[in-house]
Amino acid sequence: MGRGDRVFAGVATALAAAVPLLLVAIVLLLMADALPAVQRYGLGFLTNSMWDPVAEKFGAAAYAYGTVVTSALALLIAGPIGVGCALFIAEYAPASVRGLVAFLVDLLATIPSVIYGLWGFFVLAPVMRSGLEPFLKNTFGPLPVVGALFTGPAVGRDLLVAGVILAIMILPTVTAVSREVLRAVPDTQREGMLALGATKWETISKAVLPYARGGIAGALILGLARALGETMAVTMVIGNSSTRIQASLFTPGYTLASAIANQFTEADKAIYFSAIITIALVLLLVACALNILARLLVWSVSRGPGAGSVRA
Amino acid sequence: MTELELTTWRRVKTAALLAPSPSFDRRRVSNALASGFMLVSAAIAVSVLTLIVGNVVMSGWPALNLAFFTERPLPPGEVGGGVAPAIVGTLLMVAVGSCIGVPVGVFTAVYLSEYGRGGLAHTVSFVIDLIAGLPSIAVGVFVWAFLVRNVVGQYNGLAGGVALAIVMIPIITRTVEETLRLVPDSLREASLALGIPTWRTILRVVLPTAKAGLVTGVVLSLTRAGGETAPLLLTALGNQFFNLDPRQPMAALSVQIYQYARSPYPDWHAKAWAAALVLITLGAALSAVTRWAIQGRRKFG
Numbered sequence A: 001m002g003r004g005d006r007v008f009a010g011v012a013t014a015l016a017a018a019v020p021l022l023l024v025a026i027v028l029l030l031m032a033d034a035l036p037a038v039q040r041y042g043l044g045f046l047t048n049s050m051w052d053p054v055a056e057k058f059g060a061a062a063y064a065y066g067t068v069v070t071s072a073l074a075l076l077i078a079g080p081i082g083v084g085c086a087l088f089i090a091e092y093a094p095a096s097v098r099g100l101v102a103f104l105v106d107l108l109a110t111i112p113s114v115i116y117g118l119w120g121f122f123v124l125a126p127v128m129r130s131g132l133e134p135f136l137k138n139t140f141g142p143l144p145v146v147g148a149l150f151t152g153p154a155v156g157r158d159l160l161v162a163g164v165i166l167a168i169m170i171l172p173t174v175t176a177v178s179r180e181v182l183r184a185v186p187d188t189q190r191e192g193m194l195a196l197g198a199t200k201w202e203t204i205s206k207a208v209l210p211y212a213r214g215g216i217a218g219a220l221i222l223g224l225a226r227a228l229g230e231t232m233a234v235t236m237v238i239g240n241s242s243t244r245i246q247a248s249l250f251t252p253g254y255t256l257a258s259a260i261a262n263q264f265t266e267a268d269k270a271i272y273f274s275a276i277i278t279i280a281l282v283l284l285l286v287a288c289a290l291n292i293l294a295r296l297l298v299w300s301v302s303r304g305p306g307a308g309s310v311r312a
Numbered sequence B: 001m002t003e004l005e006l007t008t009w010r011r012v013k014t015a016a017l018l019a020p021s022p023s024f025d026r027r028r029v030s031n032a033l034a035s036g037f038m039l040v041s042a043a044i045a046v047s048v049l050t051l052i053v054g055n056v057v058m059s060g061w062p063a064l065n066l067a068f069f070t071e072r073p074l075p076p077g078e079v080g081g082g083v084a085p086a087i088v089g090t091l092l093m094v095a096v097g098s099c100i101g102v103p104v105g106v107f108t109a110v111y112l113s114e115y116g117r118g119g120l121a122h123t124v125s126f127v128i129d130l131i132a133g134l135p136s137i138a139v140g141v142f143v144w145a146f147l148v149r150n151v152v153g154q155y156n157g158l159a160g161g162v163a164l165a166i167v168m169i170p171i172i173t174r175t176v177e178e179t180l181r182l183v184p185d186s187l188r189e190a191s192l193a194l195g196i197p198t199w200r201t202i203l204r205v206v207l208p209t210a211k212a213g214l215v216t217g218v219v220l221s222l223t224r225a226g227g228e229t230a231p232l233l234l235t236a237l238g239n240q241f242f243n244l245d246p247r248q249p250m251a252a253l254s255v256q257i258y259q260y261a262r263s264p265y266p267d268w269h270a271k272a273w274a275a276a277l278v279l280i281t282l283g284a285a286l287s288a289v290t291r292w293a294i295q296g297r298r299k300f301g
Helices: A003-041 A061-092 A095-110 A113-140 A146-150 A159-183 A187-195 A200-229 A232-237 A256-266 A270-302 B003-018 B022-063 B066-070 B084-115 B118-132 B136-152 B157-182 B185-193 B198-209 B211-227 B230-235 B253-262 B266-300
Strands: none
Touching: A003 A270, A003 B084, A003 B118, A003 B136, A003 B157, A003 B198, A061 A095, A061 A159, A061 A200, A061 A256, A061 B022, A095 A159, A095 B022, A095 B211, A095 B266, A113 A146, A113 A159, A113 A232, A113 B022, A113 B211, A113 B253, A113 B266, A159 A200, A159 A232, A159 A270, A159 B022, A187 A200, A200 A256, A200 A270, A200 B022, A200 B136, A232 A256, A232 B253, A256 A270, A256 B136, A256 B230, A270 B118, A270 B136, B022 B266, B066 B084, B084 B118, B084 B157, B084 B198, B084 B211, B084 B253, B118 B157, B136 B157, B136 B230, B157 B211, B157 B230, B185 B198, B198 B211, B211 B253, B211 B266, B230 B253, B253 B266
C-alpha cells in the first residue's frame, strides 16, 4: 500500500470509528448529568408523578404515562392503516399506481415535525374539539369501563389529539418498513397458495403475512420508537398542563419529550436540570432498545428461509 | 315483476346454483372486504398528505411577500416584518451541519463499503442505525450539555449546526453506503489493474459512479436537517435579530414556526403558515432532485 492509500484508509477508518464514539459520548455525558437526580430520587423518578420544581420534588410518572398512552394510540391507529397501505402498494396496486402511492406516503415522512404541530394546532385540534371528541363522548361515554376514556370537557389539546398526530407521523415509517419486508417474501409463497385456488386475501393472510410476521412486528416497533421520541408536534397539541394521571383521553397532558422541550429553558436549578436530563436519558435508552429489537425482527425476515429467491 | 326484473332474478338464481359452495361466497366477500380495507388505508394516507399540504399552501400563500423574505420580525403585536433572520439562520446552520455531516457521513459509508471487515465495521453499521433512531431532542440535550454549557457558555448557532450534523450523519451514511455497494466490482478491478492506487480508485471511479446516490443521501439529510426543530430549540434557541455570529443565539425557520404558532397574534400565525410553506417548498424541490437522482442510479443498479 502506498502512502496515499494509508492516509485515505486511515481517514475513512478514523471518521467511521468516530461514529460509535459519538454514541458513547452522548450516553456517558447524559448519564453524568442525570446522576444527581438518579441518586436523589432513584426508581421513584419513574413511579412518582409529583413534579414540583419549587419544592424540588421530581417524579416523571405522569410524563411517562403520557408518552405510553399517546404512542399506544398512535400505534393502534397507524398500525392497521400502515400495514394495509403497505399491502396495497406491495400486493394490490397496479404497477402504474404503486410508485405514485409509495412516493406520496414517503413524502409524508419528509414533512417536518413542527409543521405537523402547526397543522395539528390550527386544523386538527378544532375539528377534534367540536366534532370527533363530543361524538366519542356521547357514543362511548355512558358505557362502563370504556367510558372512562372519554370523560371530561373536550378541549382539543389532549392525549387523544397528540395520539392522532403521532399516528399520522409514524404512518410512513410503518408503511415503508412493512413494504420492504413484504418485498422480501419470496414469490413462491404466493404462487403456491394461488395455485391451490386461494383468493388474493387468502394468499396474503395465510402465506404472505405469516412469513412476514416478524418483519411487520419490527416495522410497528420502529413506528413506536419514532412516536416515543417525537417532540415538537406533540408539544404543540398535547396541552402541557396536567401532571396528574387520569384515564380520560381528553386530559391535557405531557409526554417525556414535550416536558423536555417545555421546561428545558426554564430550569434554573442544578437538580431541575438533572431531572430533565434524566428524562432525556430514559427516552434515549428506550429508543435504543426498541430500535435494536426492531432491527433484529426485520433482519430475521430478510434473511429468512428462501431469502435467496427474493424478488427484488 | 317486470320482464327485466324476472330475468335478473333468474340470473342471480342460476349463479347461486352454479357457485361451487356457499363458503366460496364467504371467501369472495372477505376477499372484497380485505381489498377494500387496503384501498381505504392507502386513500387515508394520501388524503391526509393532500390535506396537510393543501392547508399549508392555502394559509401560507397570503402571508408571503417581499418583506417576509427581507425584513426581521417586529416586536410582539406589531403587524408586518418578516423572517429573514430565520431564513439566514436555517441556511447557515444547515451549512455548518453539512460541513461536518457530509464528510463524516460519506467517509463512514466509504469505510463500510470499501474497507470495513470484522468487528469495527459491524459496530459502526449497528451504531449508525441506533443514531438514526435517537430522539432528536436527546441529541439537542447532548449538544447543549457539551457545546452550549461547557464550551461556548450560551445558546449559539454553532451548537445548532453540530446538532444538525448528528441528525444528518446516519441518513448520509446509509444512502451512500447502499449506492457504493451497487457499484460493480469490475469497475474497481479495472481501475486497480491499470495500477491506480485504491484511494484514487475510490475517489475517481467508485464515488463518481455512485454520484446519484451521493446526491440523494446529502439532499435527504438536508431536507431532514432543514425541518429539525427540537434540537435547535435547545441549542440555537432562536433570535429576533440578524445574526451571523455562530457564537450567538441564532434564528431558524422551524423554531420561528414553533414560536409564532404559540403566540396569540393572528399576524404571527399567518407568518408561521408562510414559513411552513417556505420549508415545505424547499423540501419538495430537494425531494424532486432526490427522485431524479434515484432514477439515475437504477442505470447501473
